[in-house]
Amino acid sequence: MPDKQDLPVRVSPLLPSNGDFIVDYKNVRLSERKALTAIQVLSFNGKHADAAAAIAAALGIKCSTRPGIVNSDGKTQVCWNGPNSWLVVCSDAEAGRAPGELFKVLQDAMGELGATGDLGTTGDLVTTGNLGAVVDQSHGRCGLRLSGLHARRVMAKNTAIDLHPRAFGPGQCAMTSVAHMNATVIQVDDTPTYDLFVIRSLARSFAHAIEHACHEFESEQ
Amino acid sequence: MLRIDCPWCGVRNEDEFSYGGDATVERPTDYASQDDWYHYVYTRQNPAGPHREYWHHVNGCRAWLVVERDTVTHEIFSTAPASPNLPDPDGRTR
């Protein structure tokens, strides 16, 4: 079996031939966060707080049980992803992790999922210590970063949620409809900078809509 | 347009949700009569006024909600998680 280090180059869903997607205007910039690792963790019944604590301990990053919160150490984002779910996102290269390492770390944090083997003969399940399930979504999400003075105005053309600084700021995230597509919105800083995650198959439709919304600011010098 | 206050996500536009039917109807037990099962699927009240409905936050956190809504004025009186087992909106394990 080949070493994981020999994995093929990951091909972005955004452009043919794995090109670099970029919109670079003076006051707004849109680019792809390529080859992200995105791991979804779902806590089992009654294990939500324990799972959060385990994630936090494993990563050294706070993991909030409260909705709409994202914690980050600047490299890895731990993002609320539903009533019993988080999405942990990073670039392995930036975070200094080997491919697959984050998945393993989180899986270890959640504990053994249960005994493997033929249920027909073993009968009872081993479940104690399981805090949650860990699911790799790295290839299933396209990450875009929208940043600049007009980033909020670009977002306002595509989403109905309130991103005004009084309502939304760095450290907050939302799962909502953006350009009529499901997306996760994370505010990274108060430039403002937003990270947007959308399912892979919609990447081009999504990026096109956001890019279109940027055109208004193209001519600003 | 309805604005539905998801207990987890806050107030969102109706187009993030899909309607999930009458929340006053209870699913019969596995051993209920054929008649009970028939009524569960096919007979519905159609009240003009306050009503309890399921809504699914399908373009958001994917939680199923029970929404108390006036079918005449569209006023929404309350929104609550449909599941008793999901961690509550304050993040507390239930």
Added chain:
Amino acid sequence: MGQQFRTSSSGQIDRGRILSFTFDGKPYQGYEGDTLASALLANGVRLVGRSFKYHRPRGIQTAGSEEPNAIVELRTGPRKEPNTRATTIELFDGLVANSQNRWPSLSFDIMSINNLFSPLLSAGFYYKTFMWPPSFWTNVYEHVIRRAAGLGKASTEPDPDFYEQCHEHCDVLVVGAGPAGLSAALAAARAEARVILVDEHPRLGGSLNDENYSINGKAGSEWVDEIHAQLEEMDNVRVFTRTTLFGYYDHNVVAAIEKVSDHMPVPHQGHPRQRMWTFYPGRVVIATGATERPLVFGNNDMPGVMLASAARAYVNRYGVKPGRRAVIATNNNDAYRTAIDLHHAGINITAVVDSRIQPDAALVEELESLSIRLLTGSTVGSAEGHQQVSYVQIVTTQGDTLDPERIDCDLVACSGGWNPNVHLHSQSGAKPVYDDSILSFVPGKSRQSEVSVGAANGSFSLQDCLAQGVSAGTQAARQTGFKSRKMAVARADNEGDYAIEALWISPTPYNKNYKQFVDQQNDVKASDVVLASQEGFDSVELLKRYTTQGMATDQGKTSNVNALALLACQRGEPLPEVGITTFRPPYVPVAMGVFAGHTVGYDFMPVRRTAIHDWNTKQGAVFIEAGLWLRARYYPQQPGDTMNDCYIRETEATRNNVAIVDVTSLGKIDIQGPDAAEFLNRLYINNWLKLPVGKVRYGAMLREDGMVFDDGTTSRLEENHFFMTTTTANAASVLAHMEQYHQIEWPELDVVFCSVTEQWTGIAVAGPNSRKLLEQVIDIDISNEAFPFMSVGECMMNNIPARLFRISFSGELAYEINVPADYGEQAWLELLEADEELEVSVYGTEALGTMRIEKGHVAGSELDGRTTAQDLGLEGMANRAKHFIGKHNSERPLLVGEGRLQVVGLKSLEPERNLRIGAHLVDPSVKLETVSQSQGHVTATTYSPQLGCGIALGLLRDGASRHGEQIEAVFPLDDETLKVEVCHPVFIDPEGELVRA
């Protein structure tokens, strides 16, 4: 000789900036700050259009968005826009406008003959005249009516501009930036609420721009500029000009249209033509002012007849004299200001005609001091002239009509009173109420978080507007959670009473029949209202629909109250008894393009593309839409390849060798937890508890009504870890269904799951050589012994991590391989290139469909929501000893008895002829005449290269027991009949030896 109707100095126009434009091909000049209407008036152009029904000459009646008459076609070519109101079009250099609804020319319009036949065109004429014979409805009547009663023509070329939609939230939304709105916005903003202020004009100020009021000792416009500057400085305020709030919806959601680029020849690069805003305010302050209503007298639609306030606006705001000799007709004090302002602008006021017997003494005195003649107890009975007013005939309101005085004039500025703009209030769900003191409707009890202030609230005094604005703004801030601060109310320097007395219709000179228009845009006359009432259409809603009053693009802004009043007179009841129609969005016409926003062309709808999409595109694959997905349907190899050529070739390559197909779009759901197996056991009709790890099982699930919902394979990856696949079509609904049952019905089950459809690229590898191919690239033993049919395993495909499934949709020896999607294209290429000798090919959904029909696998066309597991031959899988969704209702007698449509195979008995989808299955002894004679229908068809004939799946009454029967497939639309044989739905390899080989 241009702009001979300009005043010497007044107005907010920039006389240094000359703009050129054309109207009906003739060149004119205007100034920056003009509207098309003001520029036309400045050039003495008074005839600007023909009316809708009677083609009567029409001019400019108002100075705002309520305009019923001055409707023109703007621009040319792809940007041509019909039915725009000259009164709201900001003039720009190079503007081209044309009159509409006239032929051959505006001054000589052949269809104006309708004017003479008007008795035929009275209320309800459509219903009365164009009834018989029905064959004429579409062929003759519609044609003639559309030609005669048209508005402008839209461009048929693609719109070169784009539109967009935006969202913004705020605590307080103030609609209208007149004295009340500005005060409200400032008060709320000072309390630090997030404030949005919208106004439809390019400049804030509202009526202050039209009047020569002063506030706090300064000119009104100066006060406006000060407030505007203060608002702009606050970062909690957003000011939108050229923005009209057009809709007030449930839950305090409102919509507005911002005319971003309409005031320029072409939009700036990257800017939309118009932008639709959805606002989500905590509270709405409606400061939309009031609209003046015309007087109803003979020929009151003639060019030169204008609202008194509009005449004032043209003088004060645009520096235009709307005429040289004016008669002012009124039933209230307000129009006196028109007389005075016009007099000061150098217009000769030949008379002020007041219907009241005793007008306000101070105003009478003021007119005297200006030597303006005043006639009291009188009104205009008719306007007379050829294509524009040259004189009026005065009658007394007491009914003395036989000796009308004739007064020469070229302008009649009339005021029948003011209607508060209660449209938004009404749209919000509230009911306006009648206020006898102003003879109009005012806002009633609020149903949503809104309040009307100033003229929109029926308060016509400037001081009241300023005070109500401050108070509403302060309260709105407090109600949305802000500490309000005291703010001083500005002081209005001019005040006066309104003092209206009812005059709903004028007596006509000599009591002759005159056309007295109520709704000028739809050509509805007072006599139409009377007629409708006489014929029994005497409720407001019926009146509106029967006469079309209020149903034009102006929504009856100037006509509604007059029509209601006339109906009340006719019914002999007080006006409040008659009621008011409900106002509905949009308040102003809104271009369809703005509702579409940027979702046109590439963005028309989101498209889901697989990792193989670019390769497919390069190969020239023909795509098919499957939900939002684009899937490769077939792959033409050379020019002229038809779909049939392709799928037959692709099917044969699969059956004889090996081929691959992209199956990424199948739904994939990762399910984990101690109760995962139990959860599946309740979802599916078959057993899941004892599925061994490393094994795959085909499952079917029902809806609660007992019909089959979806099917697919689910694998047990680990003890408590399953991987489910769904059909492409039901991927989203199956997930929602699972969430519904897990969250609502079985929360005690300790299981979690999520969609992983996007994580994996799915590739099916099918054909007798599929194992041989995979052995080249897979690192695990996939011999039949080690990896038998219905196995699943993790492996590496070269250097790509993968999951391998031994499952078959085609009926051949086959596998499905899932790889992380970013490696999908590479995996695809590696499979194609793995073995040069094998000549691996590809197939699309068409060949996929052919092979599934040959194999008798049911799919979406059989899972049509009306078929049970038994109907589909899946009942054998069901374990009725356990409980599963849909179990009880699937056991209802009618679903298990005889007479059900059951899935069958169908073979064409005629060479070279294929079955058609949707064909009825009929007993050969019966000639199909009624649908009850149909015994079922064809659901999916193909030509089978394997069998060498056309085959199909169908649903046939009691079909499972009718194999071997010969029946007919009848397609009545094309009168086709085909002899077919009923057979088992599995056409090939019924024992499944191939898949297990």
